[in-house]
Amino acid sequence: MAFYVYKFGGTSVGSVERIKAVADKVKLARDKGDQIVVVVSAMSGETNRLTGLAGEIQLKPVAREMDVLLSTGEQVTMALLSMALDELGCPACSYTGSQVRIETDSTHTKARIKRIDDAKIHADLNAGKVVVVAGFQGVDEHGNITTLGRGGSDTTAVALAAALKADECHIYTDVDGVYTTDPRVEPKARRLDKITFEEMLEMSSLGSKILQIRSVEFAGKYNVALRVLSSFSEGRGTLITYEEPTVEQALISGIAFNRDEAKLTITGVPDIPGAASKILGPIADANIEIDMIIQNVADDATTDFTFTVHRNDFTTAKDILTKTSKELSARAITTDDSIVKVSIVGVGMRSHAGIASKMFKALADEAINIKMIATSEIKISVVVDEKYLELAVRALHSAFELEQPPVEAAS
Ligand code: ADP
Ligand code: ASP
Ligand code: MG
Numbered sequence: 242m243a244f245y246v247y248k249f250g251g252t253s254v255g256s257v258e259r260i261k262a263v264a265d266k267v268k269l270a271r272d273k274g275d276q277i278v279v280v281v282s283a284m285s286g287e288t289n290r291l292t293g294l295a296g297e298i299q300l301k302p303v304a305r306e307m308d309v310l311l312s313t314g315e316q317v318t319m320a321l322l323s324m325a326l327d328e329l330g331c332p333a334c335s336y337t338g339s340q341v342r343i344e345t346d347s348t349h350t351k352a353r354i355k356r357i358d359d360a361k362i363h364a365d366l367n368a369g370k371v372v373v374v375a376g377f378q379g380v381d382e383h384g385n386i387t388t389l390g391r392g393g394s395d396t397t398a399v400a401l402a403a404a405l406k407a408d409e410c411h412i413y414t415d416v417d418g419v420y421t422t423d424p425r426v427e428p429k430a431r432r433l434d435k436i437t438f439e440e441m442l443e444m445s446s447l448g449s450k451i452l453q454i455r456s457v458e459f460a461g462k463y464n465v466a467l468r469v470l471s472s473f474s475e476g477r478g479t480l481i482t483y484e485e486p487t488v489e490q491a492l493i494s495g496i497a498f499n500r501d502e503a504k505l506t507i508t509g510v511p512d513i514p515g516a517a518s519k520i521l522g523p524i525a526d527a528n529i530e531i532d533m534i535i536q537n538v539a540d541d542a543t544t545d546f547t548f549t550v551h552r553n554d555f556t557t558a559k560d561i562l563t564k565t566s567k568e569l570s571a572r573a574i575t576t577d578d579s580i581v582k583v584s585i586v587g588v589g590m591r592s593h594a595g596i597a598s599k600m601f602k603a604l605a606d607e608a609i610n611i612k613m614i615a616t617s618e619i620k621i622s623v624v625v626d627e628k629y630l631e632l633a634v635r636a637l638h639s640a641f642e643l644e645q646p647p648v649e650a651a652s
Contacts, residue, residue: 243408244276244366248376248398251285252415253472254318263413263472264325267371271331276366278405280376280398281322283314288391304349308378308388312337315375315394323373334365335373338387339380343397345387352379352387353455354396357404374401392453399456403463410460410467411478412452417471418479419444419451421643422496426634429644433494435480440494440586443620447584448499457481491647492596493587496637498630500581502532503555504612505562506547509572512539519569520546523561529554533582533615533624543572547613549624552578580612581630584622585637597621603640607632 247267254260263279270277283291291310295302302310319335326333341361345352365372376394379387389396395412402410419441420430436444438461445454451469460467460481470478510516517536524531529550537545550558555578566574590596600621604611609632613624625633638644 242274242276244405245270246278246280246398246402246405246407246410248280248394248410248412249282249472250394250412250414251282251287253413254281254322255285257321259472260318260321261325264322264329264331266472267322267326268329268331271371278362278366278372278374278401278407279322280374280394280401281315281318282376282394283311284318287314287317305385308349308352308386311388312375312378312386315377319373319375326371326373331371332369333371333373335375336361337375338378338397339384341374343374343379343400345379345381345389347381347383347385347387349385349387351390352381354379354389354400354459357400359401359404362401362405389455390453392450393455395453395456396459399459399463399465399467402465402467403459408466410465412456412467412469413472414451414469415471415473416451416469417474417476418469419449419481419495421494422634422638423449423451423498426498426631427496427638429635429638431644431646433479434477435482435484436494437588438481438483439619440588441481443584443586444495444497447497447586447620447622448501448582449495449497452481491587491641491643492589492593493585493641493643494589495586496583496634496643497586498581498583498634500627500630501552502549502580502582502624503552503558503578504547504549504576504580504624505555505558506545506575507562507566507569507571507573508545508575509543510546510569511571512542512544516544516569517546520562520565521548523565524548524550524558527554527557527561529558529561533613533622535613549580549582549613577612579627580624581627582622582624583630583633583637584620585641586620588619590619590621599640600637603636604633607636609633609636 323333323335376397418432424430467481532549534548
């Protein structure tokens with residue numbers, strides 16, 4: 242007998258038929274004697290639909306009410322799945338995040354889980370029931386409903402698996418594992434049998450939406466055995482693992498991209514101490530996260546400064562920068578909200594030189610202009626025009642021969 246937390250994403254519960262199929266799968270596992278806690282997302286498209294409704298009423302919806310609204314999506318699915326299980330003769334009980342209770346901080350729309358009270362779940366499991374929990378939501382210490390940010394059901398599942406000490410956490414989705422890159426962009430992408438936590442963290446933080454970054458952080462911190470699989474077909478999926486890379490490790494393991502970036506440049510800034518802080522301080526004060534930053538070498542005692550932000554924050558950041566530009570007597574500001582970030586990720590990069598030049602050559606061969614570059618130990622990111630996204634991903638996939646398994650796995 243094993244104890245699993247299963248999470249089913251939006252597409253996997255996107256219709257009554259799909260919900261019934263999920264119930265069949267869960268019942269099968271329970272009939273084998275396994276204990277199962279199921280975490281569900283809203284039916285596909287529902288979170289977007291609700292966000293759209295709010296947007297028709299308020300340009301910037303009140304965050305607290307947004308959470309009340311969005312949490313209803315998952316609540317619908319959990320009840321329907323429990324009914325479908327009941328219909329199969331499998332006793333089940335559903336709970337919202339606040340009923341469980343999953344306690345979070347009070348940062349509406351991107352709350353963090355603080356603690357989980359597992360008493361109700363354990364009691365139900367011991368009574369032989371399947372427990373269905375609404376993903377993506379919790380409750381703060383004042384009883385307000387909170388949500389965990391887009392993709393947050395992944396984090397609910399991993400946090401529950403950690404709190405309940407489950408044997409494994411299975412993330413069931415519409416692809417059969419983690420691929421070398423998003424298979425929707427590069428059909429030649431290859432499924433990975435396993436990927437290290439470190440690489441998965443980078444892939445998620447650089448834009449791969451397959452797992453919410455906080456779910457990977459949680460799994461790494463609490464040592465949760467995490468597997469991504471398809472809810473539509475059988476298979477072993479991809480295991481996220483601590484395993485050390487072997488000598489035959491591929492140079493890079495995957496390519497991530499992020500379509501949500503925008504770039505702002507301020508030129509002719511006096512090259513004096515404190516300029517950077519005067520530019521970025523007001524942006525940070527407005528709670529806007531900055532991603533990449535470049536400051537050029539000073540020329541004629543002035544310098545240029547470029548940074549990127551999330552596209553949702555673009556207009557606010559531009560307004561702030563316009564004000565700062567006047568205060569600093571800078572020459573001008575220029576902006577671009579049609580850029581994307583493409584990144585290559587791999588622990589194999591640590592032990593190999595020449596990866597960056599290989600990346601830049603592959604892009605140059607396709608006449609793709611690089612606008613910004615950032616590197617760290619296991620990743621290299623470039624900013625390019627959004628029209629080049631697909632071309633850049635495919636060119637890099639081919640240049641690093643990602644469609645082929647690394648030597649060790651092939652032999
Ligand atoms: P769910 O609704 O089940 O949470 P998501 O849409 O959040 O599903 O995540 C699954 C999607 O992630 C896939 O359909 C795929 O397009 C995308 N994706 C992005 N990067 C990858 C990757 N490296 N491997 C597999 N899928 C990826
Ligand atoms: N329903 C939420 C979303 O669409 C949470 C999730 O599915 O993980 O982002
Ligand atoms: Mg998701």
